[in-house]
Amino acid sequence: MKKLISIILVCFLLLLSACTSNKESSTNEGSGKGGVSEINMVLFSGSVPKDLQLVQDEINKITEEKIKVKVKLTPINIGNYVQQTNLMLSSHEKVDLMLLASFFGYTSQAAKGQLLPLDDLVEKLGPDIKQVMDKDFLNAAKVGGKLYGVPTLRDMASASGINMRKDLVEKYSIDITKIKTLDDVEAVLKTIKENEKGITPLVPSNPGQQPTMIYNWFDRLGDGLGVLPNYDNNLKVVDLYETEEYAEFVKKMRKWQNEGLLMKNPSTNTETGTNLVKSNVGFSYFSPQKPGIALQESQNTAKPMVTTSLGEPVATTFGVTTMMWGIPQSSQVPEAAMKFLNLMYHDKELVNLMSWGIEGKHYEKVSDTVIKYPAGVDASNNGYNLNMSFAMGNSFLSYVFEGNDADLWKQTDEFNKRAIKSKALGFNFDPSPVKTEITAVTNVVNKYAVSLESGVLDPKTKLPEFIKNLKDAGIDKIIEEKQKQIDEWAKTQK
Template identity: 35%
Template sequence: MKKKKLGIVLASVLAAGTLLSACSSKDSSATSEKGGKDAPYEIKWYTIGTPQKDTDKVFAEVNKYTKKKINATVKMTQIDWGDWDQKSQVMINSGESFDLIFTNGTSYVQNAQKGAFLALDDMLNNEGKALKDVINPVLLEGNKVNGKLYGIPSNKEVAKQDVYTFNKRLVDKYHFDLSKVKTLQDLEPMLKTIKENEPNITPMATFKAPLRFDYVFNNEMPAAFPFEGETDKVINPFDTDAAMQQFKTMRKYYKAGYLKEDAATSKDSWPMDVENWFVRMGGYQPYADLLWSRSAKYEVVSVPAEQPTIVNDSVSGSIQAISATSKNPKKVMEFLTLLNTDPYLRNLVDKGIEGTQYKKNSDGTIEDLPARIDGYNMPSYSLGNHFILYLYKDDPKDKWDKFKEFNASAVKAPSLGFKFNSDPVRSELAAITNISKEFYPALATGSVDPEEYLPKFNKKLKEAGLDKVLKEIQKQYDEWKSSQK
């Protein structure tokens, strides 16, 4: 599944001042102000995704069940993809009272460090014991901030693996041998053929040149650990031969017309169901091609662009955190435990009501009904434990076993578990973020000549204080590494 990629608006998080100072001291043993943990309680939950018209109907059923099970009801509010970063951060910064919120990546770390989220370790050993027993330990360890866990990650694939995904109809039509595709450069003969013979197809759906590093923030920011060589030394990945080589290849492709002219600035998400592209990049999970083909309504096929690796970004892509403003965090943990361990509730929240949004077949598999597609189409990745979701009729029977094999096959990145505290270099990072936004998209899509603009990019980064940032990251990393021994 290639979820809509969540861009982390680092600058807005960095710019936010000290927040929720009054809330940061809130003890995770807090209970309802109106009568203790056993009193009825409404859980206020904010999560990501396009608001659905049938949410109230589905959650009427959810609340019948949770009221009976844990004496709580849930008010879920979705915030649309494009609005999420800004609106969720404003809500957190304002100290609004709520219970549960979706978070991920740098936003999760920064907000945990600022006291916006509660540490969950004690509750995970008590109210969340059944949840702790089913979730992959790598997810829990990889999401600790200063030794504590501040959110419950979705139990799914823990590894990151980018793949090249192709329109299979065109692969078959021109008899392309995908087994030969290992690198960005290997795409060239196919791109040329498509450009010359398919006038209605864009050879490359907009994507950025792949650079394989263990990034501290994200792949647009100039701080990362190498996977080979000195893996414990943080560097600027854009000041490497690999970056120049990849950007030069993308420049060649751009000049040949394999990408759209506005590739650097385009907001086009290249929806799968529009058959106007030949190759794109995406994040893989087992049997992803089946999921993408179902979404596209035509076949796609993928080959690896890298080996699967467990990085901070891959374990923190989907987390539910309990707000420091919650009046009954133990009850919220009870809900999270139920959501992640009870197949009925997990599928109800994810798929809707059986017989309305989906139908169940005699073999236990499911099929979507029109009411789900039109009125309750939720982003599964964001909601919790995948391993108790019902399989679709055309899903392989061993789907979840393959997920476990995929997780087991991945290697751990050098900095897995390291969480950088940006406070000492906040102003430098804000400036660097702006410079990266100015240069990176143009370089990574080949829209400008890297031999001219990559040196300018790196010069500006240095002038903005990159060396100071890298020195601070190295200092904190070395301290963290020593504490792991």
């Protein structure tokens, strides 16, 4: 019996050793035809491009030759992305590279062990990632001291601001360089209110979204349930809704609502700010600012737009981790996946294939850095219309589409470098110890916040009621847990 047990134990150890060896050596030359490893790359999209296979074939001509890796691109409709990728992760489907985001539940995926720690892989196979990425931005993706996602290189910061119709700005000789505060904004909105009947001066940026998601003066620390005012404050976590700044903001929004500067019934609105401007309903909306935003929003609204910042650019963990690539724990070819990912931060031809498609078919060059649609092709009939250069590794290698400033990426690089870095940059909150309280508090926030921040509710009576209900639901416990975690994180930063 002991001999049999010994034999079984030896067989088990040999099997375990073989599995471990297979995981660690998953890119050996026998992993595919000609020693080529095959990876499945999952990303979100608006739709599946008609010419996806054509572009994929061209990508593989590059990667098979350079790194002996072949990729299958698997786009998933963005509306189903969270549900479908969570199912893929939990059922251990073959996924080797996956587009991740803070708002897609990145920290939860890492905490559940669904993502592979990438520290060693980046060190071994990611020299180009390390070369182009600011160390603080790369470290911002760490959860529990380990790296589970590699952020894409793009605009890594944002500034609060406002976008306005250019024709009306010029019509009333509005000097946008003098718009620096909400009081300055108010003066502009009053001009529109007095002279443009039927146009709402300031419309919601997105239906059902809190204005303080976009116009803010604090680091949300992930979920906004406990924030870091002014991005510093000695890492003291506070309840946003109890701060004097929040009280002043909702008081001002109530004033604007009463004066007809805001949409009367925002709770029933189902349109974005861009669509409301496009349909001549709105004049302006709050918007994050970055280089190229004016042209971007002009294209989205089909009207010339001008923009101005209401604060300095700031880099937070939430902003940096809005677009990342990770390798699921279940991947059998993690080294191949990392080789492909690293190439996305170095190889200009690969980046532009993934971003724009095939030259001559999906775009043509205007110059060495600027492209446009070929004759007869536009956004509606382009066979490869992902338009996701922001997600394809190193965006700075991507061509700029005609109409944008040819120096867009140089401006973006300078924007990133001058951004204020939140003192909590790199902190990722693990919500699992207070998930019950988060559910209860979120329900309270959903009941009050949008209406208060849109001026619909009177803050004199409803803000104290809001705060009381938050406390009853457990916000103080959430803040206590977040403070505990950020204190522990801070010790590792010294």
